Amino acid sequence: MHVTSEGRSTTSTLAHMKTAVDQSADAVPLPDASRLRSQAAAACRHLRIALRHRTWTGSTGQWAGKGSGASIDFQDHRPYLPGDDPRHIDWAAYARSGNYIMKLYREEVSPRVDLLIDTSASMHLDPAKRDRMLELVYFCVESALAISAALHVYTLGGDGARRIDLPPLLGTGWTPPLEAGDGAPAAVLASLPLRNRAMRILISDLLFEGDPQALLTPLCARDGSAVILAPFTPAETDPAWNGNVELIDCENGRSRRQRVTPALLARYRQAYASHLDAWRAQARRLQARVARIPATGTLAEALRAEALPQGVIEAWT
Amino acid sequence: MDLIFATPAGFWMLLGLPAVLAIHFLQNRSPRIPVSTLFLLDRLAEEAHRGSAFDRLRNSAALWLQLLAVLLLTLLLVRPMPLRSDSSQAVSIVLDNSNSMRAFTAAVRRALESETRRLGQLAATTEWFLQTTDPARPALYTGIDRDAMLAALDRWTPDSAEHEYTAALRRAADIAGPGGLAILVTDHIPEAIPPGVALLAIGEPLENAGFGSLAIEPNQDGTQHWRATLINHSDRPQQRELALERDGTAAAPEVLQLDPGQVRILRGEIPPGTGRMTLTLALLDAFPLDDTLHILPPRRRVLPAQIALADDALRDWASRVMKAAPDILPEAASASARLQWIQASDLASADTSGPAAPHRIILGAGPAAAAPVTSEIIAENNPLNRDLAWNGLLCSVQPGEPPAPGDQPLLWMAGHPLVLLRHRAGGATDLHLRFDIATSNAERHPAIILLLHRFIERVRRTLPGEEAGIVELNQRLDLPPMPGPGPCELRRGIPGDPTTSTVTIAPGAPVHAPADPGFFQIQRAGQPVFSGAAVFTETREADFRHAASRNDLENHAPERIRVHRRDDALAPLWLALLGLTLLASWVATQIRKAGGA
Structure with a gap:
């Protein structure tokens, strides 16, 4: 597994993607990146990724860090030790007690944010889902930049991960690449150089087979804080299949002839819910958070539906 | 259904x-x-x-x-x-009774079982008539039970020589009627069959080889030899193994090679004192009737005859007539003679009384009472002159006394009997030629010669005693008179052999040789009267190169359906x-x- 750095992505990337689905008849239109980014920016005026629930480490910044620093927020007193900066001796305490007491202030840091984007074919299957994925990317980027976080962006595909530089990402012509593969990013994620104590945000529909722990463990490793934003469409949660259909797996092109009955459809819905419940349960054990983001409605409405009540994002003014 | x-x-x-x-x-x-x-x-x-x-x-x-x-x-x-519930049909099946059908009896059974099942479904009621092409045989089955009809078919054995069966087919068509079906079951395709008769041919070409004829001929030294023909009826070479058995003693078999269509003549001596001989062909084929030849040296009764004619010309002519007839002892003593030639003028001195009085051939007329007359000859229907042509006989009849009651005139001329058959007391018979032989052309007329030979043979048959000979299968036998009261029996096989079978023949019924090759003996009142060997010599029946199959019943099915069925409403x-x-x-x-x- 390897990580490559992508200087600039073009709109022709999508046209050259290896896709298992023959979509020549109804090709997915290219996203309007500027419109989506403006909608993400609008959502960021009131919402952002929740960062208050913990302390952070990182370079000097404006966010309360875990250690002591040079901010004006008092943190603690402790006895003076040789080597301490004498400027931080609390002389008033020395007057009262006769001992050198150090007055410590909270450190101000810039949080580290690793944004991981699942660009498998299933994320591009529906234009609404793809647009919602792109809006979430812009929303996360805007939220990170708003707090001066150290942001790293990766795309996860079947054949590895790619590092995305911010300038092309923030340009007007960037579109998420369509990656070939079976849509299981766990192996790719384990080899990524995720930073210590960073916030890891994964944007994925989680529609791949495998143990959630295999993906969540590397996502939460090295004291990381994991958040999963899972966009979905009604066609996935409540498909309208009926009768004899030939279902094509967009990830690998596998075909399946199936007679769909109402009973089978009900069992499918139950299986879909159980699949997500398994992800939530595993996420709770690893103190990660999962929020499903519907592809319908505006981004703000979608974020308020589940992500905001679960504390994945927070409101701010 | x-x-x-x-x-x-x-x-x-x-x-x-x-x-x-x-x-x-x-x-x-x-x-x-x-x-x-x-x-x-x-x-x-x-x-x-x-x-x-x-x-x-x-x-x-x-x-x-x-x-x-x-x-x-x-x-x-x-x-x-x-099916119409009131439909009925008559199916008249005529089986070809020729011996050749023995090779296909199993095929006949299979074909008729399936065809009659199908035919039976064409009408609500089917009346079956199962008969053979032999018009003298009664029907094998008549009724509506198909299973019983098939059982009768199982009991049938074809045993006739080649014969004409058009009359039997016409009769079958008449029995079937316009709503029924007449079927001819045979092993070949006839050139023509009467209208209204369907053909069911079930034959197939077979490679058959077998004996074709048998004759016993005398040698110069008084002994006899047998001569038989062996025929290959196929288009390919055949090999057979010939075995000869004489009175229970078997000779070493001999391998014979037969070219396609070859007729090979076999000849062998009959040693004096030989009782029975059997020629057998090994490697039996599908037609075994001609694979065995039974040989029995013939024995015939000899008729003692006396020529009591004074006229030398007549005597010479009578001698020549007697010499041409077989099994005659011409110079027998007067007391033992059973046939006597005599002139009408000598009848008064002849002794005609007593049970041993001979049969007589009387030449000429009695004393003339009127002038002879000449006119057209009219023949009576009698076995003695059947199929004889009398047109060329030039003679004059001497009018005399009219025929007595019991007399059988054979020829008439001008209202007077020209040739007369008279039965005398004691069983003797006179054949009276009532015209002057010397002034006629009777000596050279073949009808007169044949008439005399028939009469002589009739007299010879009345002699008591046993005969032996070789006869055709199923041949009607002329047997000597009964030696006494008692049943007539036919015993098949060699006398003394425990495997022989006996068939009692009804009184008055004709006696036939067996239908299968073999030795047999006819006994009357416990006395053997004829020992015979039945042989198959119908070579045309043994030739299966033209046997063929054809089923015309399918052509008649639509017509039967229209008659007995109705359209679906x-x-x-x-x-x-x-x-x-x-x-x-x-x-x-x-x-x-x-x-x-």
Whole structure:
């Protein structure tokens, strides 16, 4: 597994993607990146990724860090030790007690944010889902930049991960690449150089087979804080299949002839819910958070539906 | 079964069922739906996935309607025809009784079992007449029980020589009547058969080789030899092993090679004192009748005769006539003679009384009472002069006393008996030629010679004693007179052999040789009167190169069906249903297309 750095992505990337689905008849239109980014920016005026629930480490910044620093927020007193900066001796305490007491202030840091984007074919299957994925990317980027976080962006595909530089990402012509593969990013994620104590945000529909722990463990490793934003469409949660259909797996092109009955459809819905419940349960054990983001409605409405009540994002003014 | 189909070929329409299914399989493609993932469905619906190919058909109304349309169309094409409850038919089956049919009795059984089963379904009641082409034989079966008819067929053994059977076929056609069917069962295809008779030929070419004839001939030294022909009736070389057995002693077998169609003559001596000989061909073929030849040295009774003619010319002529007849002792003593030639003028001095009085041939007329007259000859119907032509006989009849009661005139001229047969007291018979032989051309006229030979042979047959000879299969036998009261029996096999079988012949019934080759003996009142060897020498019956098969019953089936069946009254309903089904199928297809669009 390897990580490559992508200087600039073009709109022709999508046209050259290896896709298992023959979509020549109804090709997915290219996203309007500027419109989506403006909608993400609008959502960021009131919402952002929740960062208050913990302390952070990182370079000097404006966010309360875990250690002591040079901010004006008092943190603690402790006895003076040789080597301490004498400027931080609390002389008033020395007057009262006769001992050198150090007055410590909270450190101000810039949080580290690793944004991981699942660009498998299933994320591009529906234009609404793809647009919602792109809006979430812009929303996360805007939220990170708003707090001066150290942001790293990766795309996860079947054949590895790619590092995305911010300038092309923030340009007007960037579109998420369509990656070939079976849509299981766990192996790719384990080899990524995720930073210590960073916030890891994964944007994925989680529609791949495998143990959630295999993906969540590397996502939460090295004291990381994991958040999963899972966009979905009604066609996935409540498909309208009926009768004899030939279902094509967009990830690998596998075909399946199936007679769909109402009973089978009900069992499918139950299986879909159980699949997500398994992800939530595993996420709770690893103190990660999962929020499903519907592809319908505006981004703000979608974020308020589940992500905001679960504390994945927070409101701010 | 009371339902048959007038045109069974219509069942080919059922091939439309798989055709419709194939068309629907090709046309009814499922919509292709791209989905994010299939692993959730894989866990759920493995069984449904496997059965989906059949489930796809289950929901297509157009498919079911089109399948129903195919079935209805098939029903209309095959034309089911119910049986009329009051229908009846007569089926008259004539079996070719020729010996050649023995090679195909099993095939006849199989063919008739299947054909009669099918024919029996054509009418509610079928009356079966099973008979042979031999007009002298009674019918084998008459009735409505088919199983009993087949049982009678099992008991049938063809045993006739080649014969004409047109009359038997005409009679069978008359029995069947216009609503019935007459069937000729044979092993070849006749050149012509009477109208109204269907042919059921079940023969096939066979490679047969066997004996064709047998004769016992005298040698110069008084001994005898046998001469037989061995014929290869096939178009390919044949090999047979010939074995000879004489009075229970078998000689070393000899291998014979026969070219295609070869007729090979076999000859062998009959040593003095030989009782019975048997020639057998090993490697038996499908026709065993001609594979065995039984040889029995013939023995005939000798007729002692006396020529009591004073006229030398007549005496010389009578001697020549007697010499030409077989088994005659011409110079017998007067006391032992059983046949006597005498002139009419000497009748007064002849002794005609007593049980041992001889039969007589009387030449000339009695004392003349009127002038002889000449006129046309009129012949009576009598076995002695049957088929004889008297046109060339030039003679004059001497009018005399009229025939006495019991006399049998054989020829008439001008109202007077020209040749007369008179039965005397004591059983003797006189053949009286009542014209002057010297002034006629009787000495050179063949009819007179044949008439005299017939009379002589008739007299010879009345001699008591045993004869022996070789006869054809089933040949009618002329036996000596009964030695005394008692039953007449036919014993097959060699006398003294425990395996012999005995058949009692009804009094007065004709006696025939056995139908199978072998030795036999006729006994009357416990006394043997004839020992014989029955042999098969019908070479035409043994030639199976022209045997063939043909079944004309199928050609008569439609006619039988029309007579005994009625058309399906529901046919218009099936036709209407077919139209509705096709219309509904079209509507269903349009709805499906609209839904798909």
